[in-house]
Every structure is written in structure tokens, then in C-alpha cells.
Amino acid sequence: xxxxxxxxxxxxxxxxxxxxxxxxxxxxxxxxxxxxxxxxxxxxxxxxxxxxxxxxxxxxxxxxxxxxxxxxxxxxxxxxxxxxxxxxxxxxxxxxxxxxxxxxxxxxxxxxxxxxxxxxxxxxxxxxxxxxxxxxxxxxxxxxxxxxxxxxxxxxxxxxxxxxxxxxxxxxxxxxxxxxxxxxxxxxxxxxxxxxxxxxxxxxxxxxxxxxxxxxxxxxxxxxxxxxxxxxxxxxxxxxxxxxxxxxxxxxx
Numbered sequence: 338x339x340x341x342x343x344x345x346x347x348x349x350x351x352x353x354x355x356x357x358x359x360x361x362x363x364x365x366x367x368x369x370x371x372x373x374x375x376x377x378x379x380x381x382x383x384x385x386x387x388x389x390x391x392x393x394x395x396x397x398x399x400x401x402x403x404x405x406x407x408x409x410x411x412x413x414x415x416x417x418x419x420x421x422x423x424x425x426x427x428x429x430x431x432x433x434x435x436x437x438x439x440x441x442x443x444x445x446x447x448x449x450x451x452x453x454x455x456x457x458x459x460x461x462x463x464x465x466x467x468x469x470x471x472x473x474x475x476x477x478x479x480x481x482x483x484x485x486x487x488x489x490x491x492x493x494x495x496x497x498x499x500x501x502x503x504x505x506x507x508x509x510x511x512x513x514x515x516x517x518x519x520x521x522x523x524x525x526x527x528x529x530x531x532x533x534x535x536x537x538x539x540x541x542x543x544x545x546x547x548x549x550x551x552x553x554x555x556x557x558x559x560x561x562x563x564x565x566x567x568x569x570x571x572x573x574x575x576x577x578x579x580x581x582x583x584x585x586x587x588x589x590x
Contacts, residue, residue: 351423352379355399355416357430362512363405365434368393371414372400373428379418387412387432409434411468435513439463439472439489442506442520449523451561452499458483458492461504465489466515469508477502477522499524530554530563530580539571539586548574548583555580 359371373382381397389409395401403414411433418425444450445460463472471487479499484492493504501523508515535551536542542549553563565582567573570589576582 350378352376352418352420352425354426355382355418355428357414357416357428359430361430361432363390363403363409363411363432363434364512365405365407365409369403369405370400371403371430373416373418375399376418376425378420380420381418383417383419383424385415385417385427387414405434410437433468433510433512436466436469436508436510436515438515439466439506439508439518442504442518444520444522449501449525450495452495452497452524452526454561455494458494460490460492461520462490463506463508463518466508468510469515470510473507473509473514475505475517477504480504480522495524500526528556530556542584542586544586544588546585548585551582551584553580553582 353376355373355376357371357373360369363369371384379399382399382401384392384396384401386392386403387409389406389412391404391406393402393404411431413429413431415427415429417427441463443462443464445462450459466489469489472489474482474486474491476482476493477499479496480493480502481495482491483494501521503519503521505517505519507517530553532554533551536549539549541547551565556563562578563580563582565573565577567584571584571586574583574585
């Protein structure tokens with residue numbers, strides 16, 4: 338009979354797309370290492386790096402070292418595995434860094450603001466910062482955030498004895514936080530009117546509908562209102578909220 342001859346051959350195919358392993362946060366203070374899952378039958382790896390980075394070592398290998406410069410912001414790292422049959426599809430990893438510093442804090446109410454006219458709080462904002470996931474605000478003593486604590490716009494309520502202080506904010510994401518930006522905030526306290534003029538002897542007003550007029554000295558400032566309180570036997574008939582008010586008087590037994 339014949340002799341059975343057995344031969345073996347090795348078949349190859351182009352590699353699968355590599356999976357990049359490493360931090361998505363580009364750190365400028367250290368060298369950053371990236372590697373790929375082991376793929377059999379690969380002869381070499383070709384890395385493509387984002388703008389603002391330098392490949393220090395590892396081109397052609399499954400592990401490489403990347404340096405991020407101060408001009409780096411974000412970008413895509415990619416790698417292609419190759420053998421005699423061709424190139425794989427690229428494996429990619431989107432890289433980011435901590436956000437830039439916000440440009441400035443903007444008060445949406447002119448400063449100094451009136452303590453007696455906060456209407457639920459004073460709003461402050463920063464222009465949105467690229468790559469920021471949230472914002473970290475710091476308040477002066479007497480300032481409390483009542484809305485938007487992690488947003489680019491916050492509402493702050495100040496205590497009745499607040500005079501001045503400094504607030505801060507920084508932009509942040511999973512990679513870290515930006516440098517802080519500051520704003521000095523000051524208030525104008527509510528000021529009592531210095532005097533009230535009008536009749537002090539109200540005998541001629543008792544028991545009839547004649548209106549006695551009283552005038553409070555004008556207080557300068559925006560949003561100033563006047564609150565009048567009637568004594569026993571008197572009725573406020575006009576002018577609440579203004580600096581001129583009218584009262585009628587009844588006989589009290």
C-alpha cells in the first residue's frame with residue numbers, strides 16, 4: 338500500500354484592531370505609558386499621537402511612552418497592528434486633560450448690590466469652559482449657594498450682616514481642576530430713612546376721613562422701598578412702599 342504523508346501549514350490573517358490600555362487623562366507633569374492587549378501574529382504596531390504630545394519611546398512596539406506639553410488640550414491616540422497579511426483597523430482612545438481656568442466671574446447684578454433687595458439671591462456666572470464637567474465654587478463668609486452649586490451659574494443668598502468678601506470658582510472634570518478665578522463682592526446695607534416729617538398733633542384728623550400726609554427723607558440707591566407701620570388708631574390709606582404715606586385717625590376709647 339501507499340505511504341500517508343501529512344503536512345501542516347500555518348495560515349495567517351491581518352490582525353484585529355488593538356485595544357489601547359491607559360489613562361484618558363493627559364498629565365503634563367509625568368510621562369504617560371500606553372499599551373495594547375496582546376495580539377498573536379503581530380509584527381509591529383504603528384502609533385499616531387494627538388497634537389501637543391511627543392512619543393518618547395515605543396514606536397513599533399505594543400507599549401509606548403507619551404509626553405504631554407503645555408499646549409495639549411485633547412485629541413485621539415490611535416494604533417494599528419501589522420503583519421505580512423496587512424494592517425488592522427485602528428484602535429483608538431480619546432484623551433482629555435483638566436479644563437482651562439475660567440476667564441472671569443461675572444455678577445448678573447451690579448456691584449455693590451443692595452442687601453435688602455436680593456429677591457431670592459444674587460446670580461453669578463462664568464463663561465462655559467471646554468471639557469469642564471462641573472464647577473467648584475467657593476463662597477465668602479455670609480454667602481450661601483441656593484441654586485446651581487456645580488454649574489457655571491450660581492444663585493447666592495447673603496446674610497443680613499454681609500459687607501464684603503471674595504468668591505472663587507474653578508472648572509473641573511475627571512482629570513482634575515483648573516486654577517481658581519476670584520471676584521471680590523461687596524454690598525450696600527439697607528439704610529433707614531434719616532427723618533419723617535408730618536403733623537405731630539392729629540386732633541384735627543380724629544374721627545373724620547381727612548388724610549394726614551407724612552414724608553420720609555429719601556434714601557439713595559436702587560430698589561429702595563419704604564415700609565410704613567401705623568400706630569394704634571391709625572390706618573394707612575396710601576403710599577405703602579413709597580416715601581410719602583397717608584393716614585387716617587380714629588378715636589380710641
